[in-house]
Structure formats: structure tokens, C-alpha cells
Amino acid sequence: MSVHVAIVYYSSTGTVHKLARAAAEGAEKAGAEVRLRKVAETAPPQAVDARPEWGRHLRDTADVAEAGHEDLEWADAVLFGTPTRFGNPAGQLRAFIDTTGPLWFGGKLADKVYSAFTSSNTAHGGQESTLLALANTFYHWGGIIVPPGYTDPVQFRSGNPYGTSCVAADGPPDEVALQAARYQARRVVDTAGFLKAGRAA
Template identity: 65%
Template sequence: MSANVAVIYYSSTGTLHALAQAVVEGAWKTAASVRLRKIAETAPAEAIAGNPAWQAHLDQTADVPEATLDDLEWADAVVFGTPTRYGTPAAQLKQFIDSTGPLWHQGRLAGKVYGAFTAGSTAHGGQESTLLALGNVFYHWGGIIVPPGYTDPIQFQHGNPYGTSFIAGMGDRPGQVELEAARHQGRRTAETAARLVRSAA
């Protein structure tokens, strides 16, 4: 019995979108049912238009469905992706999380598997604290946090046991090491969720 996995991410210029797609690929390898969902953009149109890469990515991903609370209910596992903003998740993702109160109050977010991935422009710009901040949300939800840890040889190259992360620099895109680490995280998350689904059946 396979799991339902929701990969929910916010990306302004495409870095997190690339990592999210790799997480999806990893989850697919377990025969999981997977939903790729983007977080709705809330930045002012003039701010987006002032950055050609931001506008281009918004146009290129117009066909990706936006995340809803139904995606959280449907999922046995949820992996969130966000750029780091001053060591915390992006406001767009936080706004979505802040809308989950009714589900949380009814206990409908508890017992699911959760994980996260991120990217930032510098090596010490808060990537780990962003992932740990999302962990605080998962604690409140009663979630089961499944990090990648050092559970695959790729992790000894990639080096972030909390969740896949990438130093984006100036317009860089994730390379094969980061993408394979993201695939491993998706695979590990889906496999763990599937075990829980089978044990509850």
C-alpha cells in the first residue's frame, strides 16, 4: 500500500521549484500518489515585474495548481519547500500555514509525516534555522518529522541532515548532488508514510 504525498512549495525565481520537482520524482519511485502544489504569490505585482526572473518563473509555472487545505487533508505525508527569509520561511508559505487553524483544531493534521527543504543565497544565511522553524509547526500539528538525516551516501556529499538545502548564489540552479538529495528525501518520506499507512490498515 503506497502513500499520498503532497509537495508544497513557494518559489519566486525557480530554485525551490526545481528542488520540489526532484522531491516529487523521489516519492514517485515508491509508487506513491503525489501532488505538486505551489503556494499562491502574494507579493505586489510591481515588485514581481521589477525582477525579470521572478516574472518569468511566475509565467512558466502558471499551470501548477495552488495549494489548498484539501491537499493537506488528502496527504499522508507533506514536504514543504521555501526559500529562507532572514532564517525563517517565506511570508507566502507562512500565510498558508496560518490558514490551517481549522484543520489543526480538529486534529486532522496530526499523525502525518512532515519534512522540509530550502535554499538561500549564502552558506550561513539561515537555511538550517528555516528548516527548524518549520519543525516547530510540525510539533504543534502533532506531526511525525522525517528528515533525510545521513541515511544515504548522497547525504555525505550534500551535508544537511535537516532537509535538502541549496546555496543559490546569484541565479545558480541546484546541481545533480542537490537534486539527488531531494529525490532521496522524497523517497524516504514516501516510504516512511507508506509504512504508517500499512500499519494502520
Template identity: 55%
Template sequence: MAKVAIIYYSQTGTTHLLAKAIEEGAKAAGAETRLLKVKETAPDELWGNNPVWKQHIEETSGVPEASNDDLEWADAIIFGSPTRYGLPAAQIKSFIDQTGALWAKGALTDKIGSSFTSTATLHGGQEATILALNTAFYHWGMLIVSPGYVEPSQFQSGNPYGTSFTSQNGKLDPDEIAVTAAKLQGRRVAEITARFKGA
């Protein structure tokens, strides 16, 4: 059985919903999963004055925060982040920056990695963000599994790099196409990880 950690940051809930769909896909493939958020590092005065941001923090208070122990536990790690100027959010970058001890002892070598994202606007840097997240996997010596164009539904979602969705400035939740793509990505990562472990 593959052990899959889905580790994400979400400000208003879009990336959280994609993470849940990815977890559903991984579970459907028989994986043991951990759905984890990274620590909120923005000061209280920023998110406390934003009703949507504050509501999302309150609604996901029960989601555990990721730790290095979760990275060691996992056979596969799937990172999710909204796009910030074509880059991952600072919160998930902060989490990645605290993994030096794991990297130094080779604890993440030969694990499976995959990434997903959301943007407020069309062409807002989706592929760039996924590629930036994947860069950490390269440094850790991991193997990257993308959704690719392995099923017809991926031609609708249009992103072989990783699941992505445009929320139109937070007005839209992930649609059926995005949710289907997310489930496929979770399933594909779980299946390939299980196959790799059994080799």
C-alpha cells in the same frame, strides 16, 4: 500507497526545481503525489519589475495552488521555501496561518512531515528555515521524517535536516548533489509513510 503533497514557494525557480526532484523521488517509491505552490502574496509592483521573478511566475502558471483540502488528502506533507533572514518566506507562512480549522479538528494529527529550503548565500539560514517549517508540524501533532545521513550521498550534501541548496544569488540551479539529496528525501518520506500506514 502513500499520498504525498509537496507544497512550496519559489521566487526565481530554485526551490521549484528542488520540489520537482523531491516529487520524482516520492513517485519512484510508489507514492501518489501532488506538486503544489502557495499563493503569491507580494504586490504586482514588486515581482512585475523583476524579470526573473516575473518569468518564474509565468513559467509555473500551470502549477496548482495548495489548499487545505490538499493537506487533508495527504498522508505526508513536504514543505519547501527559500530562506528569508533565516525564516520561511512570508508566502508559505501565510498558507500555514490559514490552517487553523484543520488544526482545531485534529485533521493533520499523525501525518508525516518533512521540509527543504534554498538560500542565496552560503550559511544563509538553511537549517533555521527547515526547523521553522517543522515547528508547524509539531503543533499539528505530526511525525517528522528527515533525510538524515542514511546514504553516503547525504555526506556530500551535508544537511541531515532536509535538502538545501545555495544558488549564489540565483546564478546556479540545483546541482547533481542537491538533486540526489532531494530525490532521497522524497523517496524516504514516501517509503516511511507507506510503512507507517501499513503498520
């Protein structure tokens, strides 16, 4: 019985995109059917144009499909990825989440597995508070939150039991961060698989 996993993320310059791709690899290796989806860019063109790497990343990921409500309905588990914005998820991701009221009201977001990952520009730039802020949404949805915890040796190297995170100012995610994202996704798939099999029994 295949587990359906949606990886829904926002990335302005590519850091979270790389974590999302690693999470997709981990989920696929665990046997899941995966949809990698970005949320729409809502920043004004002048803001994007002010940072060449931002515009470049938009062009480089033009082929990644945008997230829709059908992806959340389809999924048994959802991993959300976002950069940190003042200790909170990026506005672009929040804008997408804020459109899901009809799904929530219809009970279509309940009893799914949820997890999250992030990046910040500095080591203490709000990574944990961003992940905890996303968890507040999962509580309202009636979701089952699955963090990585300290359940694998890589977590003692990555240092974040709340969800995979990295420091964008240090450059692209290193192999430890990518391993942590793959592991987190595998843990999500395993848990969602147990739940799906239990419901079918």
C-alpha cells in the same frame, strides 16, 4: 497500499521549484501518488516586476495548481519547500500555513509525516534555521518529522541532515542537491508507508 504525498512549496525565481520537482520524482519512483502544489504569490506586482526572473518564473509555472486545505487532508505525508527569508520560511508559505487553523483544530493534520527543504542565497544564509522553524509548526500539528539525516551517501555530499538545501547564488540546484531531494522524498514515502500499513493491520 499507495502513499499520498503532497509537495507544497513557494519559489520566487525557480530554485525551490526545481527541488520540489525532484522531490516529486523521488516520491513517484518510490510508488507514491503525488500532488505538486505551489502556494499563492502574495508579493505586490511592483516587487515582482523589479526582478525579471521573478515574473518569468511566475509565468513559467502558471500551470502548477495552487495548494489548498484538501491537499493536506488527502496526504499521508507532506513535504514543504521554501526559500530562506531572514532565517525563516518565506511569507508566502507562512501565509498558507497560517490558514490551516481549522484543520489543526479538527485534528486533521496530526499523525502525518512531514519534512522540508529550502534554499538560500549564501552558504550560511539561514538554511538550517528555516527548516527548524518549519519543524516548530509540525510539532504543533502533532506531525511525525522525517529528516534525511545522514542515512544515505548523498547526504554526506549535500551536507544537510535537516532537509535538502542549496545555495541559489551558485545557480540552479546541481545534481547532488536534486539527488538529495529525491532521496529525502523516498525516505518520507517509505516511513509514511510503514505507518499506513501499521494502522491498517
